[in-house]
Amino acid sequence: MTHKTILFADDDPDLLRLLVAKCKSISPNIEVVYARNAMTALTTTNVLRPDMVCIDVNMPRGNGMAVCEMIANHAELKDIPIVVLTGKEDSEIKERCRQISAHHVAKSGAIWPTLEKLIKSNLLQNEKPVVKKTLAPPNAPSESPQTGVEAAEEDLSVEEFLNALDMRSEMESGFEPPSTEPRKPSVLIIDDDPAWGGLLRRRFESKGVQVYHSLEGLNGFREAIQQDLMAIILDYEMQDVQGDYVLGRLKDNPITREIPVIVVTGHVNNALKRKVLNLGAAAFLNKPCSWDRLWSEMQLRTEVCV
Structure with a gap:
């Protein structure tokens, strides 16, 4: 063929x-x-x-x-x-x-x-x-060796090599025994301020919540696809892209569409608030916001009850 x-x-x-x-x-x-x-x-x-x-x-x-x-x-x-x-x-x-x-x-x-x-x-x-080939009996005759192009080692492009790794990881994951430990609830912070992210990480981890932190908007979007998240905390102004772009990508993607997104920004702007809420944000908070306020929104928007 x-x-x-x-x-x-x-x-x-x-x-x-x-x-x-x-x-x-x-x-x-x-x-x-x-x-x-x-x-x-x-x-x-x-x-x-x-x-x-x-x-x-x-x-x-x-x-x-x-x-x-x-x-x-x-x-x-x-x-x-x-x-x-x-x-x-x-x-x-x-x-x-x-x-x-x-x-x-x-x-x-x-x-x-x-x-x-x-x-x-x-x-x-x-x-x-x-x-699918099965293992031959110990004394069965071996197949004739390949010759020419069939026996040559293939040169893989970078994309093909990465795809091969993806397929291998999928195959290997099928042999992992299921974990008996309950999975921790997890949250993704997309914010280019490492100090703010570190503060939130300590607060969430004290509540038993696993934290992922991305300093760039596009990397945060990719992280959101790969992780099982209960919520995303999204900064509006970042160095690579604006928060509304990331929010739009999250809400357009079927994998991340239903994850509650809490937008946090230093801008006190009612028009901006209406914009992100219309894009699908679950809540809009102004920096600096108190931990109690953020945690209250998390409890309201998710099933976390710690």
Whole structure:
């Protein structure tokens, strides 16, 4: 079977890494490329002519849905299967997908099982299932050695190497015995002030709460995806990005959408307060705020009852 190429276009690096690794695991005949903005997705599709395109609706430098419509209406690209990824239930997007015969996949816990079915049905219909090798009996004859290119050691790119590590960690995690100890509640502090973060860490740990602290907004977003959190405390003004950008990413991502976010800032500004609450923040507090006030908000917004 000839190799098939899938283009994933999404500005969420963590979701991209997950999809790339998962996709490579289902068949050695699948090659994966990716784009992190709409214009790159369109250019890559036009040049590479992939066998399937999966595009997020909300992307930098353009709208993913518009890119899908351009592909569907292009004389030489219109036969490429298109999968539209979206984190929101939107009847308009679903109707636009129907008009161009694109598949609509919600960003939820079922995103990979749904994508896997689409990939297999569109690209791997004629591929024989992979037969898992079993250990041969002690006296069984060994298989003939590989020769030529098959025996050569493969040169992995940095991305392939990192993806291989991700898959290995997933496999190894399946052999870990389940912990009998109850998991501690945990909170993530996203704030570029190490002194403030250190103070909160000591306070939370005295209550039996595990603390993660990120000094940068984007790193905080990635940390939020990786950890099992009961709440996030988010500073509004940081050196790399503003808090409203991080808050928007957190609320757009299905993994972090339901985590309560308490925004803390030194600005006393009612317009700013309305803005972050409309974006989905659970609470808005002004610095310096007392520990009792913050802890009260935590108890109100989460199940912590220490």
